[in-house]
Amino acid sequence: MKKTNKYIQLAVNGGIGFGAKLTPKQLMTLGEYLDGDTEIELTTLQQLIVQIPKEELEExxxxxxxxxxxxxxxxxxxxxxxxxxxxxxxxEEGMPVAKELNKRIAGQEVPFTLRPAYTGCPIGCGEPLINDIGVIKDKDTYELYIGGISKGREAQPAKLVKANLDPGELYLLVDQILEIYRENGKKREKFYRFVDRFGFQNMKEELKIV
Known part of the structure; x- marks a missing residue:
């Protein structure tokens, strides 16, 4: 590996699917950019945080x-x-919708790191009710939740924004929610705190939800 004073962090995974999975070929490719004693952080979001030399980033x-x-x-x-x-x-579990939603929103800039979650049935193994934005597939429609937080004294479940959504309605509402957060959130204001400060009912009014 070339020596450099500048590294760029990337969060890497095997894509949106059920479970955090990597193939041997993917691991070997990651290994090309890691020294023997390099530590790799595995996050709760099913990501590996790796540091890539800036001059090798595009490659x-x-x-x-x-x-x-x-x-x-x-x-x-x-x-x-x-x-x-x-x-x-x-x-059956709506993974094509999850993949499309991820494609649309992952990487968007927001006032503070925002964690979305998706689950393909009401059991909720993807923990949508304790993340910033949560989506639950229920039969052939989707439920959208916001403002969940899993830890600390402020722990609280997410609130239901709207149920019985088709995929197009789901994408549009999530886009609108992110735009409201960008326009009204304070610098480094966590999303659940923003929802509390802005007001959940005010959010619904902005989204034109009765």
Whole structure:
């Protein structure tokens, strides 16, 4: 590996699916950019945080694309969707919708790191009710929740924004919620605190939800 004084952090995973999985080929590709004593952080969002030399970044992205590794910015951005660890099948659990939603929102800049989660049934293994934005598939429609937090004295479940959504309605509402957060959130204001300060009912009024 070339020596450099400048590294760029990337959050890497095997893509949106059920469970955090990597293939041997993907691990070997990651290994090209790691020294023998390098520590790799595994986050609760099913991501590996790796540091890539700046001058090798574009080459690394190309190699990651070739083996199906997905990579995201680290910092004040929307993270990739957290998903369930097991399922009954991709189509039944709505995974195409989860993949499309992730494609649309992951990497968007926001006032503070935002964690979305998705689960393909009401059991909720993807923990949508304790994340910033949560989506639950219920039969053939989707429920959208916001403002959950899992730890600390401020722990609280997310609130239901709207149920019985089709995929198009779901995408539009999430886009609108992120835009409201960008326009009205304070610098480094966590999303659940923003929802509390802005007001959940005010959010629904902005979204034109009765």
């Amino acid at each position: 690394a992205k190309r190699k990651f694309d070739e083996v199906g590794l997905h990579y995201y910015k680290v910092g004040k951005f929307v993270k990739n969707l957290r998903t369930c660890n097991f399922c009954k099948g991709e189509e």
